Amino acid sequence: MAVKAGIVGAGGMAAYHYDGFVRAGAEVTAIADPDTARAEAFAKTRPVGRVFASLAEMLKALPELDAVSVVTPNKYHKAVVIEALTGEKHVFCEKPPALNAAEMEEMLAASKKADRRLMFDFNNRARPESRAMMRCITEGSAGKINSAQATWIRRAGIPGFGGWFTTKALSGGGPVIDLPHMMDLALYFMGYPRPVWCLAGTFYDFMDNKAFKGPWGIPDSAGGITDVESSCHAMITFATGAVLMVRCSWAEFVERELVSVTFQGTRAGGKVERLFGIDGIDATSIDSCRLFSEEYGVQVNRDIITEKDESMGRIGQASNFIDVLNGKAPALSTAEEALVLMKIVDAIYASAATGKPVEIS
Ligand SMILES: NC(=O)c1ccc[n+]([C@@H]2O[C@H](COP(=O)([O-])OP(=O)(O)OC[C@H]3O[C@@H](n4cnc5c(N)ncnc54)[C@H](O)[C@@H]3O)[C@@H](O)[C@H]2O)c1
Numbered sequence: 001m002a003v004k005a006g007i008v009g010a011g012g013m014a015a016y017h018y019d020g021f022v023r024a025g026a027e028v029t030a031i032a033d034p035d036t037a038r039a040e041a042f043a044k045t046r047p048v049g050r051v052f053a054s055l056a057e058m059l060k061a062l063p064e065l066d067a068v069s070v071v072t073p074n075k076y077h078k079a080v081v082i083e084a085l086t087g088e089k090h091v092f093c094e095k096p097p098a099l100n101a102a103e104m105e106e107m108l109a110a111s112k113k114a115d116r117r118l119m120f121d122f123n124n125r126a127r128p129e130s131r132a133m134m135r136c137i138t139e140g141s142a143g144k145i146n147s148a149q150a151t152w153i154r155r156a157g158i159p160g161f162g163g164w165f166t167t168k169a170l171s172g173g174g175p176v177i178d179l180p181h182m183m184d185l186a187l188y189f190m191g192y193p194r195p196v197w198c199l200a201g202t203f204y205d206f207m208d209n210k211a212f213k214g215p216w217g218i219p220d221s222a223g224g225i226t227d228v229e230s231s232c233h234a235m236i237t238f239a240t241g242a243v244l245m246v247r248c249s250w251a252e253f254v255e256r257e258l259v260s261v262t263f264q265g266t267r268a269g270g271k272v273e274r275l276f277g278i279d280g281i282d283a284t285s286i287d288s289c290r291l292f293s294e295e296y297g298v299q300v301n302r303d304i305i306t307e308k309d310e311s312m313g314r315i316g317q318a319s320n321f322i323d324v325l326n327g328k329a330p331a332l333s334t335a336e337e338a339l340v341l342m343k344i345v346d347a348i349y350a351s352a353a354t355g356k357p358v359e360i361s
Contacts, residue, residue: 003325004064006030008055008080009071010042012216013094013121016311017069018046020318025326029065032058055080059087067325069318070094073164074171078103081118085110090117092321096180096345097338099172104342108335118335119321124181125188125332126313126320128306129272129289136270136291136304137189143267145190146242150182153231153249154257159217161210162224174228175248176202176348183246184333184341185272186261192337193238195360198347200234205251212251234348236360246348268293274312282310 003026007014010033018028032052033039039051052058055068068084070077070093078098084091091111097120098104111118124130136142152175159178164170171177187193206212207226231249238244260273269292277284289304309316323329343360351358 002027003066003322004029004062005067005069005322006032006058006062006065007048007069007071008032008058008084009073009076009094010035010038011071011073011094013314014042014069014071015046016123016314017071017092017121017318018048019311020315020320021069021322023315024319024322026067026322030058030062055083059084059089065089067092067321069321074099074177075164075169078107081107082110085114085116085118088114088116090321090325092119092121092318094121095123095184096172096177097335097342099177101339101342101346104335104339108339111335117321117324117331119324119331120333120335120338121314121317122181122184122188122333123311123313123317124185126316127272127287128309128313129287129304130185130188130313132289132304132306133189133270133272136268137265141268141291141293142263142265142270145263145265147244148186148190148242148261148263149245149247150186151247151258151260151262152179152182153247153252153254154214155254156212156251157214157257158207158212158230158250159214160220161208161213161226162221163218165217166207166228167225168227169225171228173345173349174202174230174232175250176229176232177345178250179248180341180345182248182259182261183244183344184337186244186263187337187341189261189263189270190238190242190244192340193240193242195236195340195344195347196239197237197357197359198234198344198351199357200232200246200348200351201355202229202232202349202352203252204229206230207251209251214250229352232348232352234351236344236347282312285310285312
């Protein structure tokens with residue numbers, strides 16, 4: 001029997017969840033959003049059947065649902081995820097997993113108690129380049145990864161002034177929490193080692209300067225709050241001895257938007273990159289996957305050829321969730337990894353606030 005799923009939140013990622021679920025053979029039978037006009041508008045683009053104002057209404061009307069996906073602003077992830085798990089549904093939730101590690105602990109505990117799957121949309125893991133790179137790493141091409149650099153820097157990419165993205169109480173923070181993708185991808189390539197120390201700095205420049213607005217996001221809200229960081233530079237060390245450097249920004253004087261993970265292993269280095277043709281616009285992007293090694297006494301660069309995926313793995317990651325429920329594939333991301341990521345996010349903010357290294361336990 002096909003997995004039956006409902007979507008909570010008619011935000012921009014809802015279409016990717018729908019398309020990924022359907023591609024994997026699921027039936028998406030409902031969408032819920034307190035902004036029912038937005039949910040109705042979504043239902044005109046994808047045949048979801050029923051529209052509800054809340055998850056509670058959806059669960060009551062459709063007890064047969066097996067799974068729920070969550071596409072709400074970050075502040076609501078924890079409550080919606082736990083409500084769905086308590087209703088004995090499997091859950092696929094947008095990134096970031098939660099506002100902080102304490103919330104993520106609660107979500108993980110709820111998934112264990114309900115014995116239901118909890119996965120997050122770390123869509124960059126599902127990109128063809130990432131899958132190809134992970135295969136090379138798993139087969140031993142890179143050797144032991146000593147160090148990595150996770151970069152998602154935007155020159156002018158603030159996703160709306162005064163809306164939920166720029167309000168710490170609603171989002172949890174700026175690019176550190178909004179752009180965790182490359183940090184997650186680097187950790188994934190490194191085998192999610194146990195983090196030990198973090199030293200970080202965050203900066204709050206340009207958060208009232210509309211010349212730094214991105215070409216996407218949500219509308220500006222006059223008089224709204226802009227109390228999140230605009231950029232971050234951090235270093236994380238691990239129990240394995242490995243070291244990760246993290247750079248992320250919404251607004252910073254860099255040449256252009258850069259999205260990449262690079263790493264240095266004992267047998268090869270590597271780089272997975274997306275270069276947006278026009279900053280932030282997916283259709284014009286150039287994706288690449290490369291290995292840097294030494295063979296027969298000469299230095300060698302290899303281009304790994306993969307198919308194009310304009311969705312940046314978003315459809316593939318949603319499909320993987322359904323494949324996991326059907327027992328057809330291993331999970332591309334786990335809630336345990338999400339907890340490690342949120343501990344690092346907490347440590348970045350704590351170190352930036354104190355100016356001191358923070359130990360991660
Ligand atoms: N994976 C990615 O590449 C990616 C890209 C963009 C956004 N996101 C994530 O997707 C999530 C949504 O972001 P967005 O840009 O679509 O936001 P958005 O503000 O455009 O949409 C969010 C929707 O959620 C609805 N909502 C709020 N509270 C709700 C609740 N309790 N129940 C149901 N619906 C509720 C809102 O009415 C709104 O329609 C965020 O967590 C964001 O970080 C992920």
